Structure formats: C-alpha cells, structure tokens
Amino acid sequence: GDSVTQMEGPVTLSEEAFLTINCTYTATGYPSLFWYVQYPGEGLQLLLKATKADDKGSNKGFEATYRKETTSFHLEKGSVQVSDSAVYFCALSDPPGGGADGLTFGKGTHLIIQP
Amino acid sequence: NAGVTQTPKFRVLKTGQSMTLLCAQDMNHEYMYWYRQDPGMGLRLIHYSVGEGTTAKGEVPDGYNVSRLKKQNFLLGLESAAPSQTSVYFCASKTPRRMNTEAFFGQGTRLTVV
Numbered sequence: 001g002d003s004v005t006q007m008e009g010p011v012t013l014s015e016e017a018f019l020t021i022n023c024t025y026t027a028t029g030y031p032s033l034f035w036y037v038q039y040p041g042e043g044l045q046l047l048l049k050a051t052k053a054d055d056k057g058s059n060k061g062f063e064a065t066y067r068k069e070t071t072s073f074h075l076e077k078g079s080v081q082v083s084d085s086a087v088y089f090c091a092l093s094d095p096p097g098g099g100a101d102g103l104t105f106g107k108g109t110h111l112i113i114q115p
Numbered sequence: 116n117a118g119v120t121q122t123p124k125f126r127v128l129k130t131g132q133s134m135t136l137l138c139a140q141d142m143n144h145e146y147m148y149w150y151r152q153d154p155g156m157g158l159r160l161i162h163y164s165v166g167e168g169t170t171a172k173g174e175v176p177d178g179y180n181v182s183r184l185k186k187q188n189f190l191l192g193l194e195s196a197a198p199s200q201t202s203v204y205f206c207a208s209k210t211p212r213r214m215n216t217e218a219f220f221g222q223g224t225r226l227t228v229v
Contacts, residue, residue, distance in 0.1 A: 008155070032216050043119075043205060043220040044158075051216075089157065093216045102148045102173065102207070103218055107157035 002027045006090045006106035013080055014114050021075040021109045023064075023090035031094035033057075033066055033073040034103065038087040047075075047088070085113045117141050121206050121221035128196045128228045136191040136224050138206030146209050147189040148173075148218070149181060151202040158205065164189055165211075196228045 006023045013019060025031065032051045036044040048057030053068035062077045073090060090106040119140045128134055138147065145166050150158040160173030164183040178200060180192045189208075193200060203225050209218040 034217070036220075043222045044207075045220070046217050049217060093218075102146075102150075102160050102163055103158075105158040107155060 002104045004106035009110035012112045016079045019077040019080045023073045027094045029094045031092040034091045036089040082113045119221040138189045140208040144208035148207045149191045150205045
C-alpha cells in the first residue's frame with residue numbers, strides 16, 4: 001500500500017535558519033503530494049501541494065518540489081520565524097483525481113523555532 | 116467562511132459511555148472522512164464516505180460507527196468508549212474533481228476516556 005515517511009522531531013532551529021524537512025513516499029499510482037501544517041490547538045491547514053513530477057508548490061516562503069525519480073517531496077524555507085513553530089505533515093493522494101479513501105499521512109514533524 | 120465544523124471541541128467520557136461527534140461542511144463536498152491523531156502515529160483514517168448514504172471502513176474502524184444521512188453531515192459514534200479511544204479526532208472533506216484534491220479539515224475534537 002501507499003506510505004509516507006518523514007523525519008520525526010522535534011526539530012529545533014534558531015530564527016532565520018534554513019529549514020529542510022525530508023519526505024519520501026511509496027505509491028502504486030501517480031499521486032498528488034501535499035504539505036499540511038498544524039499550529040498548536042488547531043486543525044490541519046494545507047500549506048502547499050504539487051500534482052505532477054517537477055511541479056514546485058510554494059506558500060508563505062515554504063517550497064517543495066515533486067521529485068518522481070527519488071519519490072521525494074522535501075519541504076524547505078530559507079529563513080524560518082518563531083511563528084513557523086508547528087507540526088508539519090507530508091501527505092499523498094493516490095489516485096490523484098479522486099482518492100476516495102483519503103490522504104495518506106506521514107507521522108508529522110514537530111518544528112520548534114527559537115528566537 | 117465556516118468550512119468544516121466539528122462539535123464538540125472537547126469531551127471527557129467514562130469507560131463504557133457512548134457519544135456522537137458531529138462534522139458539518141458547507142462546501143458541498145462529496146467526500147468526508149474521520150481521522151484520529153495520536154502522538155507518534157500521525158493521522159489514521161477511521162471511516163469515510165463518498166456520498167450521502169454511503170460509508171466505508173478505513174485503517175482503524177474498530178469501535179466506531181458512522182452515518183452520512185445528509186450530504187453536509189458526517190457523524191462518528193462511539194457505542195462503548197474505551198481508554199484506547201482517547202485521541203484527537205479530525206473530520207475532513209474534499210471534492211473528487213481530478214485536479215482539486217485538497218482536503219479541508221475541522222478544528223478537531225479532543226476526547227479523553229477515563
């Protein structure tokens with residue numbers, strides 16, 4: 001079956017540091033890929049997505065590129081802020097068009113940014 | 116913009132009690148889901164529905180039942196709560212349109228079974 005593997009945390013960085021959170025996946029089809037963010041006490045919000053190989057999703061300074069050859073979708077940000085402290089989930093939808101059985105999630109990476 | 120609304124937000128149950136969690140969405144989405152979130156486990160799918168009157172089992176369905184009597188509502192029931200069901204529960208919905216597969220989530224229900 002489908003699966004998503006991401007680095008677990010907590011990951012602790014200083015403000016303005018460069019961030020990379022690794023995500024790799026296995027899928028039977030050609031999935032769409034997502035990063036969701038969960039701020040403390042809240043639900044999940046879509047951060048960015050990519051639907052085909054070499055697509056780059058971006059939002060709020062975060063970026064991730066769909067790498068089919070390495071089955072990866074790593075999340076990056078050039079300069080993190082304290083407000084980026086949250087839990088980040090990598091997820092896939094397979095098949096991409098109508099995954100009725102929902103998204104497959106990684107276990108989440110807890111990111112802590114220190115001032 | 117309400118989106119996906121879950122009630123209640125918090126609940127404490129005694130072992131053996133029953134309860135129903137309500138999820139309502141106002142986006143006219145066909146698909147709805149219930150997940151549970153546990154530390155170190157990520158989100159796991161409990162049950163889902165692809166339309167009014169339909170339901171299906173997900174990864175961890177035991178101990179839960181669901182109903183989708185109206186398109187906008189998806190109910191999750193616990194008939195006899197157990198401490199292992201202590202978790203945060205999230206409802207989500209999405210459209211099945213091909214290039215728009217984002218799922219929208221509710222704020223969550225934190226359930227403690229003592």
